[in-house]
Amino acid sequence: MKVQSTARIALMALVPWLAACTSNPSKQDIGMVSGAVIGGIVGSAATGGSTVGTVGGAAAGSYVGNRIAKEMK
Secondary structure, three states: OHHHHHHHHHHHHHHHHHHOOOOOOOHHHHHHHHHHHHHHHHHHHHOOOOHHHHHHHHHHHHHHHHHHHHHOO
16 A cells, blocks of 8 residues: 555656757756655665655655756856
8 A cells, every 4th residue: 555655656757847848858857766766766676666866866866866967068
């Protein structure tokens, strides 16, 4: 049951981002999304599937991915 609610939260968070995509994504966009996915997986695994851990990991990963991509320019 937790997996379904976590998946729903993730999908709801991605809908506005996907709706805003009208052009090719920048390196920062790709880094942000990649970081969010990896961070969410790591956060979920580290907290035993906790929704808070998943969302927190995704937020931290998104920030880190964005910053790394920004530095790669």
